[in-house]
Amino acid sequence: MARFILNGEMRELDIEPEMPLLWALRDELGMTGTNFGCGIGNCGACTVHVDGNALRSCVTPVSVVEGRDITTIEGLASVAGGANDLSPVQQAWIDYQVPQCGYCQSGMIMAATALLARNPAPTDEEIDAGITNICRCGSYPRVRKAIRALASV
Amino acid sequence: MNKPKLNRRKFLLVSAVAGGGVLIGYAATRPSRHRRANDSLASDNERFVTSWIRLQPDNRITVYVPHSEMGQGIHTALGQMAADELDAAWELVDIEQAPATDLFANDAIVKGFGGELLPPFLMGLVNASALTVARIANLQITGGSSSVRYTGENTIRVAGAAARQMLLQCAADRWGAAVDECTTELSHVHHSASGRSIPYGDLAEAAAELEPPAEPVLKDRSQFTIMGKAISRRDIPPKVDGSAPYGIDAHSEDMLYAALRLAPVFGSKLASVDATEALAQRGVRKVVELEDGYAVVADNYWRAKQALELVRAEFAPTANDGVSSAELAQRFDGALAEDNGSKDFESGDADAALEDAQDVFEASYRVPYLAHAAMEPMNCTVHIQGDRADLWTSTQDALGIKGRVAKVAGLSEDDVTFHHSYLGGGFGRRLPFTWNVIDHATLIAMEFDVPVKTILTREEDMRQDYYRPAVHSNLKAAFDGEGRVTVWHNRFTGPIQVPGAAHIPYAIPNQSIRVVDVDTHVPIASWRSVDHSQQTFFIESFIDEIAHRGRTNPYQLRMELLQDHPRHRNVLQVAAESAGYGSGLPEGRALGIAVQESFGSIAAQVAEVSIGEDGRPIVHKVTCAMDCGWVVNPDTAEAQIESGIIFGLTAALYGAITIEDGRVVQGNFPDYEMLRMTDSPEIVVHLVESGNAPGGLGEPATPPVAAAVANAIYILTGQRVRELPIGDRDFSTSRSLAGRI
Numbered sequence A: 001m002a003r004f005i006l007n008g009e010m011r012e013l014d015i016e017p018e019m020p021l022l023w024a025l026r027d028e029l030g031m032t033g034t035n036f037g038c039g040i041g042n043c044g045a046c047t048v049h050v051d052g053n054a055l056r057s058c059v060t061p062v063s064v065v066e067g068r069d070i071t072t073i074e075g076l077a078s079v080a081g082g083a084n085d086l087s088p089v090q091q092a093w094i095d096y097q098v099p100q101c102g103y104c105q106s107g108m109i110m111a112a113t114a115l116l117a118r119n120p121a122p123t124d125e126e127i128d129a130g131i132t133n134i135c136r137c138g139s140y141p142r143v144r145k146a147i148r149a150l151a152s153v
Numbered sequence B: 001m002n003k004p005k006l007n008r009r010k011f012l013l014v015s016a017v018a019g020g021g022v023l024i025g026y027a028a029t030r031p032s033r034h035r036r037a038n039d040s041l042a043s044d045n046e047r048f049v050t051s052w053i054r055l056q057p058d059n060r061i062t063v064y065v066p067h068s069e070m071g072q073g074i075h076t077a078l079g080q081m082a083a084d085e086l087d088a089a090w091e092l093v094d095i096e097q098a099p100a101t102d103l104f105a106n107d108a109i110v111k112g113f114g115g116e117l118l119p120p121f122l123m124g125l126v127n128a129s130a131l132t133v134a135r136i137a138n139l140q141i142t143g144g145s146s147s148v149r150y151t152g153e154n155t156i157r158v159a160g161a162a163a164r165q166m167l168l169q170c171a172a173d174r175w176g177a178a179v180d181e182c183t184t185e186l187s188h189v190h191h192s193a194s195g196r197s198i199p200y201g202d203l204a205e206a207a208a209e210l211e212p213p214a215e216p217v218l219k220d221r222s223q224f225t226i227m228g229k230a231i232s233r234r235d236i237p238p239k240v241d242g243s244a245p246y247g248i249d250a251h252s253e254d255m256l257y258a259a260l261r262l263a264p265v266f267g268s269k270l271a272s273v274d275a276t277e278a279l280a281q282r283g284v285r286k287v288v289e290l291e292d293g294y295a296v297v298a299d300n301y302w303r304a305k306q307a308l309e310l311v312r313a314e315f316a317p318t319a320n321d322g323v324s325s326a327e328l329a330q331r332f333d334g335a336l337a338e339d340n341g342s343k344d345f346e347s348g349d350a351d352a353a354l355e356d357a358q359d360v361f362e363a364s365y366r367v368p369y370l371a372h373a374a375m376e377p378m379n380c381t382v383h384i385q386g387d388r389a390d391l392w393t394s395t396q397d398a399l400g401i402k403g404r405v406a407k408v409a410g411l412s413e414d415d416v417t418f419h420h421s422y423l424g425g426g427f428g429r430r431l432p433f434t435w436n437v438i439d440h441a442t443l444i445a446m447e448f449d450v451p452v453k454t455i456l457t458r459e460e461d462m463r464q465d466y467y468r469p470a471v472h473s474n475l476k477a478a479f480d481g482e483g484r485v486t487v488w489h490n491r492f493t494g495p496i497q498v499p500g501a502a503h504i505p506y507a508i509p510n511q512s513i514r515v516v517d518v519d520t521h522v523p524i525a526s527w528r529s530v531d532h533s534q535q536t537f538f539i540e541s542f543i544d545e546i547a548h549r550g551r552t553n554p555y556q557l558r559m560e561l562l563q564d565h566p567r568h569r570n571v572l573q574v575a576a577e578s579a580g581y582g583s584g585l586p587e588g589r590a591l592g593i594a595v596q597e598s599f600g601s602i603a604a605q606v607a608e609v610s611i612g613e614d615g616r617p618i619v620h621k622v623t624c625a626m627d628c629g630w631v632v633n634p635d636t637a638e639a640q641i642e643s644g645i646i647f648g649l650t651a652a653l654y655g656a657i658t659i660e661d662g663r664v665v666q667g668n669f670p671d672y673e674m675l676r677m678t679d680s681p682e683i684v685v686h687l688v689e690s691g692n693a694p695g696g697l698g699e700p701a702t703p704p705v706a707a708a709v710a711n712a713i714y715i716l717t718g719q720r721v722r723e724l725p726i727g728d729r730d731f732s733t734s735r736s737l738a739g740r741i
Helices: A021-028 A073-079 A088-095 A105-118 A124-130 A140-151 B035-047 B074-086 B108-113 B147-175 B200-207 B301-308 B325-338 B350-356 B398-409 B436-445 B458-463 B532-549 B554-561 B566-579 B634-653 B705-717
Strands: A002-006 A009-013 A047-050 A053-056 A069-071 B012-017 B021-026 B053-055 B061-065 B093-097 B182-185 B188-191 B196-199 B256-262 B270-274 B284-290 B293-298 B312-315 B342-347 B359-367 B379-385 B388-392 B416-419 B452-455 B471-479 B485-494 B510-517 B589-598 B601-611 B617-627 B682-687
Touching: A002 A021, A021 B301, A047 A105, A053 A105, A073 A088, A073 A105, A088 A105, A088 A140, A105 A124, A105 A140, A124 A140, A140 B634, B053 B147, B053 B200, B061 B074, B074 B093, B074 B147, B147 B182, B147 B188, B147 B196, B147 B200, B188 B200, B196 B200, B256 B301, B256 B436, B256 B458, B270 B284, B270 B293, B284 B301, B284 B436, B293 B301, B293 B436, B325 B359, B325 B471, B325 B485, B350 B471, B350 B485, B350 B510, B359 B532, B379 B398, B379 B436, B388 B398, B398 B416, B398 B436, B436 B452, B471 B532, B485 B532, B532 B554, B532 B589, B532 B634, B532 B705, B554 B566, B554 B589, B566 B589, B566 B601, B566 B617, B566 B682, B589 B705, B601 B705, B617 B634, B617 B705, B634 B682, B634 B705
Parallel strands: A002 A069, B061 B093, B256 B452, B388 B416, B485 B510, B617 B682
Antiparallel strands: A002 A009, A047 A053, A047 A069, B012 B021, B021 B053, B053 B061, B182 B188, B188 B196, B256 B293, B270 B312, B284 B293, B342 B510, B359 B471, B379 B388, B379 B452, B471 B485, B589 B601, B601 B617
């Protein structure tokens, strides 16, 4: 049995403790906003927040997040306090037209949100170190622009 | 056999729809430079109908886009083109993916390419010599950087303009006014003399009764109100809140999941399977044996993937089990040494000129196989229900994929329903003829009566791709006694996928460009920019070598040899001036330049590079001047150029798929590394206005960057890069040529 709080709601699943959180979210709960990219914690497409910290869910067994607070892209806006509105990072992603295919962007937004939460004004070097996600479409220049804009608010 | 000559009149089709609206479509193109191709293709037109614009009584307009949205912003761009010709209010325009049915088949791409070049993904669909479409009702392809320049220009705008003329006619009839007294603006028709106006929606029903205009007049650029504007993309909001559906997101409560392992040596067959242990695992329903692989089907993908590792299977030996990249390289070099190949392009007399030359020099270049590595791993969900099926997959050709699944499953195409989604990257991997996952997913699903989602692991995705071909190119050039370049001589390994990619724009009098086809067991297909990615690295590096050999400035030499190519000269000049070419740079940095025409657009790029303390190249900035004609959406155009540069730079620095024991070595991102934030350069884009018709944009920014970086490295180090990738190469022991050139 696995138990965790997902976007503010307690969830219980009858699954193996070693099942990665990604597959519990996608296949058991139908939460498909968090994406599968590499399966080895390298590309970041599966990034979620666990107690506010960015974590790669494809290599995180559900046993590790037992009882903890998990936020996925679907819950980001309401966790940010905006109910149906978007979080500031999501809004910046629209303002700067960041996504292309968009597949990596759930993870990218979760990574950027966590970075800005612990460092509200990151330097370019800190952005480089904090955002290690892969975007095959090459949205990096716009990710950088959007984070810079958020940092200067 | 003489085909009946088709009347050039358009087959504009109008039909009333439920609720009082009207659907307007086009099945032919304007007369254009592709007239010859159209004449032979158009006789097929009567068989099908294309429908693109729907006017509704509530005054909203729906534009049906027959192209896949994979991040290039095509839904928005084609929406802009229709809405502008219609004089629609943008906020009243909805954009929908055209359904995968015959009604929305799109032949614009074949007509567009007809007569010039046919990309590989069209080869099987088109009889190239006769330029007739074998199966046009199956076409819904997104590829070849063609959506705006062909579908948009020749189909969507025409339908929009026709609809506007019909609405004008309806309003004039209703008011008893002359058509030329009426005007259109923001989804209304106005009659200023009487002060009357009416929303389009109120005219929709009447418009359905009208005979459509045969030759609707398109707007002049000065009349554009929506085209040319950096309008926000419609597909972005769902991509920031997790709601955008990708093929891999197909989901139902009763769904099963398949993890697939295919023969590691291409062409091998499954010999034996022991599934005992796998079948004993929680959630595992079945192990499906296929001709060239096997799949574990479970109630959760992770369970399927874990159990896949417990299957003990053997594949039959093949003649290719010992093949390695080193052996393939020898095979390529041997073929180039022994075989003069077949003609790609010849001018003057290269052999005679080589004999007469004062100075001849040569260089051998090579680039490796590359994987597409789209972020969304290949996947396909099929639900077989007796004599019909549902299908979900991210694809660059919805109709073609639907037909393929029907064929594999033994169903009629009409009995397969395709469910659209966004694509988590395409780059050519999701075009027709790269069927492996589609076929397998269908065969697996045929064993069940619930939906089965087959997903490749990243490792399988990388090892079961259809790769960008590895190519070797032996180049030779010669100078005469006055220091003029007289010969360009190229022997490269084929096959040619896009004709013309190895041709040069430079005014060199004697050219001999020949291709030597070499067969390997490695499957190949289109990879963003196709042959241009290899050939532009060769051409733009070697022309740089020629310049240095002749002690001329590489920029100046290009400008001199491009006298007959003003558009090339223009982009070169804009890029060079913007990048500060020829002026002072920070210590330890150099600029490399490259220019290339592909897919109807011309790109010049300048890379600013230094060598890091560890000896590796650092790309600080890439400046790109792009002449892609007039631009529909400048912001998405810039995004495509940024994307193309990073895609090309990723390949130049890190991209290499290698073969050992007949199989692909790389399996995931650490061994097939991607450019990331930390090594992503500053990118400066200039959209150069030339007044020409729109060119493609999905691909043209990819080819030049490798050569631009390599040319800068030469200035920094004196080392000529003739093999990619170079991201991990140590250039620290070399000497700088800066200041001497």
